[in-house]
Amino acid sequence: MKKLASITLVLFCFLVVTKRASAQDYKTAVGGKFGAFENGISVKYFMDKGTALEGVLGFRSRGAVFTGLYELHQQAFNVPLLNFYYGAGAHIGAIGKGEFRRFGDDRYYDSSHLLLGADAVLGLEYKFPDAPIAVSLDLNPRLELATGPFFDVAPGLGIKYTF
Template identity: 30%
Template sequence: MRRYFFCLIIGLFIAGQTEVKGQYYDQTIGFRGGTSFEISYKRFIFYTPNVQQAIEGLVGVQLDEGISFPTILYDAPQNNGYVFEALWVLHVDLGFDTNFSGFAGAGGYLGAYTETGRDPFFGGGFTAVFGVEYTFSHAPVSVSIDWKPIVGFPRLSLARGGLTLRYIIATTWQ
């Protein structure tokens, strides 16, 4: 598994034949790992000199973490769940390097969860995201680290973080 992941990273760097400048791209696809494992698609939809707005969709598996809400209803820990998240994200240039940006956003999630010894059930709620992103100048790759708390039923989780590796899809308007 590590060898395939390493080959994927090397392949992404080799595939980058065009120079990407900072946040000047409009869509990415990637993988987010951490307290969840998700496939991420982000598309920038509105640009101003200081703030770029994007929508992001994530689909994946959420690991067993968080606090059951309310805890008195659940006597067994929650297991993995399949989740879909949609976020509205604002990117802001951090000022010291055009390749770095900070971001914050909010959205919602829906999930299908299981508990040990119980039937699967559905849940949903609100999610937020805060983080920093670095875009490589000579490769179509960006890396971000984030904190993404969720509040909803059946979960409340304030300790969700992750690392996202994204491939930048070439644009024609640059």
């Protein structure tokens, strides 16, 4: 937990230090999101230069989860096309019966369960200058309410086609 707090503090400091700039070089992106708990399809849409909506349909063993995020983007480290982003949202989904592993806490569910909770995101995204490709790396802290309550943090890697 101390590592998570340290990482969050460092990312927040970068947020404060970096200047607000033209945060993105595309309007819409579609691609894959690969995480610790789910892998799936991601769609990101910029409403303006620094504000985006992202939806992720993630698939996991015996289940699926939809996550919706509201994100704020800004240029990171004064590097063109490298953006820092953060935001919040929620998830809803379902898992079937079986054994599920989480960091330090394995559980067995003898029936299907609803997944419902609150999400956050902190990450970096790089848009390649001469290709319609963006790559992101982020942390997704989330609070599961329906089968919990419990808190976890899932790292994620995104690869998207931009247009």
